[in-house]
Amino acid sequence: MLTTTPFLAGxxxxxxxxQQSLTTWFHWWAVGDARNDVDKVSQSSGNPSAVAKAIPSGSLVDGGTYAWQARTYDGARYGAWSGVCEFTVDATPPPMPGNVTSTDYPDDGAPHGAVGWPGVFEIAPPEVDPQEVEVYAWTFDSGTLPTTAATIPARSTDHGATLTVSPPRDGINMLRVWSKDRAGRFSTQARIYTFSVRAPWGPAGHWTFEETGGDAVDVSGHGNTAALDAAATRVPGxxxxxxxxxxxxSxxxxxxxxxxxxxxxxxTTVPVRTDADFTVAAWARITSPAGPAEQVVLAGNGTRTFGYSLGYAGGVERWRFSMTGTDADDPAVYSxxxxxxAVPGKWTHLAGVYEAATRTLTLYVDGVAQSTTVVLAGGFGTTxxxxxxxxxxxxxxxxxxxxxxxxxxxxxxxxNPAKLAALAVPLPPAITFPNGTVADAGGQLTVVFDARGDTNVTTFRYSVGDAGLGTEVPATEPGGTATVTFDVGSLHGDRPVHAVAVDGGNRVSGLALGTFTVTGQPQVTGTVIDIETFNPxxxxxxxxxxGGFESTTGPDGAYSFTGFPAGTYTLSTSHEGRCASVTIEISPAGTYWDLYLLPCPGTRRGTR
Known part of the structure; x- marks a missing residue:
């Protein structure tokens, strides 16, 4: 019983x-004692009917084991006693687990292992009532409740558990573990084990085919050069x-x-074990949906068969990730x-992931895990x-x-799935200005965003002057262009255009930057001010x-000049016996200069 006030029912x-009304009496007593006429409750109801009554608070002790019986009274006689039933009161959740330790990921503050590199974590049982623990719930996510966390059974011997798991992120990781008893209750507190994980070291093998010819260099730096057949050629990416x-x-x-x-x-140099955790990924573009049943992008092979294969299955016209059970002829294949x-002529990002702990194969297409998985039976290391x-x-x-x-x-x-998704985003668009990159202030410019043939791209997002990307424009066709004409504004100088490419799955490329220049003849404006009154x-x-330019101030004392090239100029004025004069440098962006009238003669020089 999970409460000290359980209902007894019959x-x-x-x-x-x-006989329309009956009363049932429920008696209880501690196992080892005798039934008595004090510890009892009753419930009256019709004939026949179900009856139930809660044992009053304070009558039972947490951890105690009790027996109970019931009999019914019709107002004149008691019926026979029911059989004896027993229950144990267990109103206290289990204590939290004991310490968590790991030699693979010790809690010494230094980074160890890496993301995706499995480690063993030993979960010690609670010091009090360890036999009550049936399973342990665990998670690396602070937002996960124990009711939805993954679980691992407690050992029947010492009631601890051994958890093998790969940390999900680099930097600080926090493993939270709860105890769960046979009644289904979790400890109110989690045992938290904090440790640090090295950043992933990246691929063990990585081939980008950027060479002008010859073999494909492993750009990961691990020296896994791929020897290419003569008929393998390079084409634009x-x-x-x-x-x-x-x-x-061929x-x-x-x-x-x-x-x-x-x-x-x-x-020590070590091989990539394909009977342990591993991930394969690539961009692929098939020429035609017809053809061989299998078209392989990447495979790891034994002596008789492949251990894993990522590629295209012509028979079903789908992308496929497969593994075999044994290195033998005609082995069982799990796919x-x-x-x-698959769409011919379209670049598609593929990733196959094998999780050794669950023996599960998962396929990602354009960064999205596909809806089905499969569990491998067998498997072997491809050497x-x-x-x-x-x-x-x-x-x-x-x-x-x-x-x-x-x-x-x-x-x-x-x-990490998020990093697989990041590999699948489009490349940034090309930004060009077909009519040039210079425009007069107040004018317009035309810009072209180009997906450069990547038929995944259907839309562009852009902004002028900032990186807000608040405007969206469709491509003329998948992989095509979008042409936009915009007002350049009145601010002189260099201005940015930012843009990203967006594919049909709403995956967004990195940021592309284009620059244009706003020009025009400079302008100088200002106000003539009386120095004594500070009035215009x-x-x-x-x-x-x-240049012989003249301007008469208006009621607000303002003057302005336009239509002259940038350079050094002298501004002067006189009014009712007061004068002002200044020599200034006027840039292409123009300037603002107030003239302060002083008693004549008076000349003030400066630059701005």
């Missing part, structure tokens, strides 16, 4: 249907930026042996496919080679890719030399 009846690898259905690239790396803080059909554009099956190379691939990556950990002077004639 059903009362009397064969004498003329996504949005025409850089180069990608074009494959004709050529491929091969890294001999497994991909290897040296992790930060370590001196996840994309929700939507023979890693191939771009093909895989191994029954000892023979097959699954050659026809199309283009780019930015191929292999990680030895579970890459109307009707004063202001002269500007060289």
């Amino acid at each position: 059903r009362q009846s009397d064969p004498d249907t003329g 996504r949005s025409g930026v850089g180069t990608a690898l074009a494959l004709d259905g 050529a491929a690239g091969t890294v001999s042996g497994p991909v290897t790396l040296t992790r930060p803080g370590e001196s 996840v496919t994309s929700d939507a059909a 023979t080679d890693t191939t771009i554009g093909k895989r191994r099956w029954n000892g023979t190379d097959q699954g050659f890719f026809t199309g283009a691939v780019d930015d191929v990556r292999l990680y030895d950990y579970l890459e 002077v109307a009707g004063a004639i202001v002269r500007m030399e060289p």
Whole structure:
């Protein structure tokens, strides 16, 4: 019982249907004692009916075990006693877990491991009543409640637990653990274990195909060069930026042996284990939906078959991430496919993730996890080679890719979904000014935003003068352009245009910047002021030399000159025996200068 005031319940009846009212008495006593006539409650109701009555507060002790019986009274006689039932009062939630420790991620303040690198965390049982704990709930998310957190069973021996999990973020991580008892209650407090995680070191292998020819260099710096067949060529990359690898259905690239790396803080080179956590990712563009059943972007191979394969499944016209159960001929294949059909000629970002703890395969398409996953049975470490554009099956190379691939990556950990989504965003648009980048103040300019053929892009967002990106304009067609004419304003000088490309999934590119210049003849304005009264002077004639310019101040004392080139000028005025004169430098942006009348003669010089 989870309360000290539980309800005792039963059903009362009397064969004498003329008896309309019955009373049932409920008796309880501590196990080991005898039933008594003091600890009892009653409930009256009709014949027949269900009856229930709560035991009064203060009658039971938390942790005590009690027996109870009931019998019914019809006003004249008692019926037979019911059978004896027992219950234990357990009104206190379990204590929080004992200490959490980890040799992989010690709480010493120094960063250890990395995001996606699994670590073992030992959860000690509570010091008090450890046998009450059935499972432990845990989370790295401060907003997660114990009722929705992941769980791990307590051991039947010492009632602790061993949790193997990969930290979700670099920097400070906080693992929260609650105890949960057999009654389904959680400890009111969580045990919090705080530790620091190194930033991810990035891919173990990364091929961008930016070379002018020859083999593909591993730009991760780990030396996993991919030897390319002669028929593998370079073509313009996504949005025409850089180069990608074009494959004709017969050529491929091969890294001999497994991909290897040296992790930060370590001196030993180790292989990427594909029987542990790993992630593969790439941009791919198929030429046609027809063709071989499999077209492989990246694969890790054993001696007889592939261990993993990321690519296109022609039979179902879907993207696919697959793994095999054993390195043998005709092994069991476990696959996840994309929700939507692949689109020929369109660059698509693919990522396959294998989580060893749950043996789960997940496929991401354009940064979005697909709706189905699959659990692998078996699996093995691929040690023979890693191939771009093909895989191994029954000892023979097959699954050659026809199309283009780019930015191929292999990680030895579970890459963060947010970072996979970031890999899938469009490239920034190109910004051009077809009529030039210079306009007079008050005029207009035309700007063109160009997706440069990336058919994922359907929209542009832009802003003039700031980075607010508050205006949206559609592309003429997917991967096309948008042309906008805008007012440049009156502020002279260089001004920015910011823009981003947006694809059909509302994924936003990085920021692109264009610059234009607003020009025009400068202007000088100001006010003639009497120095004694500090009032503006109307009707004063202001002269500007060289050029013979004159301006008569209005009622507000204001004057202005326009229509002259930038340079050095002298401003002068006189009015009713008072004079002012100043020599100033006027820039293309113009200036403002007040003239203060003093008794003549008087000349003041300065620059602004």
